[in-house]
Amino acid sequence: MINNKNMKVLVLGAGRMGIRHCLGVLGVREVTELLIADINASALSNAEEQLKGKGEKTKVSYHIWEELKKNSPSIDIAIIAATAGNRINTCKEVIAMGAKHILVEKPLGQSMKQVTELSDFFDSQKEISAYVNLNMRLYSSYQKLKKDLQTFPQLKGKLSFSINTGTIGIGANGIHYIDLIKYLSDAVEIKIKYASIDETLIPSGRGPSFGDFGGTAIMEYLSPEQTILATAQLTLSSTSTVLGPWEITGPNGRIHIDEFEQVRRNKLRKADSTLPVQRYAGDYLPIEEEHFEVPFLNQLTEEWLKELIKGKSILPKLKESLVVHRAMFEWLEKSSTHKAEFPIT
Numbered sequence: 553m554i555n556n557k558n559m560k561v562l563v564l565g566a567g568r569m570g571i572r573h574c575l576g577v578l579g580v581r582e583v584t585e586l587l588i589a590d591i592n593a594s595a596l597s598n599a600e601e602q603l604k605g606k607g608e609k610t611k612v613s614y615h616i617w618e619e620l621k622k623n624s625p626s627i628d629i630a631i632i633a634a635t636a637g638n639r640i641n642t643c644k645e646v647i648a649m650g651a652k653h654i655l656v657e658k659p660l661g662q663s664m665k666q667v668t669e670l671s672d673f674f675d676s677q678k679e680i681s682a683y684v685n686l687n688m689r690l691y692s693s694y695q696k697l698k699k700d701l702q703t704f705p706q707l708k709g710k711l712s713f714s715i716n717t718g719t720i721g722i723g724a725n726g727i728h729y730i731d732l733i734k735y736l737s738d739a740v741e742i743k744i745k746y747a748s749i750d751e752t753l754i755p756s757g758r759g760p761s762f763g764d765f766g767g768t769a770i771m772e773y774l775s776p777e778q779t780i781l782a783t784a785q786l787t788l789s790s791t792s793t794v795l796g797p798w799e800i801t802g803p804n805g806r807i808h809i810d811e812f813e814q815v816r817r818n819k820l821r822k823a824d825s826t827l828p829v830q831r832y833a834g835d836y837l838p839i840e841e842e843h844f845e846v847p848f849l850n851q852l853t854e855e856w857l858k859e860l861i862k863g864k865s866i867l868p869k870l871k872e873s874l875v876v877h878r879a880m881f882e883w884l885e886k887s888s889t890h891k892a893e894f895p896i897t
Contacts, residue, residue, distance in 0.1 A: 564642065571603065574599065729784075
C-alpha cells in the first residue's frame, strides 16, 4: 500500500492526454503536490490555462523537463504521457526521483523490440511497479458486459467480435480494442489469422514525425488449453471519419454497442428455445436497449490512483500487456512502408 500522506505525483507530457491525467490526479484528495513537465513551454502554458481553478487543495507546478531533472525532486508516482520514444531512459529518470509506481501510456514503444526491452528493464526493478494505460477495461459498462457474456445462456460458447470504424489508429486506439477483447474473453494468447495495412498514413496532431495506421485484421483469442474463445474482425480505416459500433455475436444472441450514441442493444433468443441451430432468427425476443456509459478519461485515471492507494491494481501490469503489443505489431508489420519501427505515439 502506498504511503498516502503528502503524496507527490509527476505527470510527464502536457498534451491532451497529459492534461486528462492531471485532471484525474487532481480529483484524488491524498495528492498534495502535482508536478507537470514537458519539453515544450507552450504546452505547459496551455496546460496551465486548462487546469486553472482545478484542484485548489493541491500544489500544482509546471516545469521544463530538462530543468526539472536537474533539480531532482522527490516523487511517489509518475505518469508518463510523453511520446513513445526512449521510454527506458525516461523511466530510469523518474525512478531516480523516487517513483515506486509508474503508469505508462500505450503504446509502450514504437517497435516490439522496444516494448520487450522495457518489460525486461522492469523485470530487473523488483521494488518498482509499472502499469500500462489500457483503460477501456475500467469502463463500468464493459465490466457489466463481461459479466453478461459469462452469464447470459444465449452467449455461452465461442464469441465473434467485429468493429468497422474510422481513423482511430491502430497504435493510438487499436491496441485498446485488442486488449479489451482479451479482457472480455479471458484469453491468454492471440493469434493473427489475417492482417493488412492501408496505404494511407494517418496524420498525427503531435507533428509530421509521427503518424498512425489503418487496416484490417482477423484474430483468434485462445485459452490456456489453446481452445478458441473468440474471434475478432477489426477494420480500422485510415480514410474514414466514422466512429463505428461494436458487434458481438454468440450462439443464440448478439450485442450491438454504439459508443458514440452511448447505447447498447441486446437481441437474444428465448433462453428455453428448442429450435435447432439451422432455424436462424427463430424464437428471438424484441431488442432491448440500455445506456452504455463512456466515461471521461480523467475519471479513469482518478479511479486507478484511488484503487492504487488502497493497494489494488486495476490496470494491467506492463508485462501482461506484451500479448496485446505483440498482436498489434504483428499487424503493423504488414505495412508496405514501415517494417521494424513505426511512428506511432
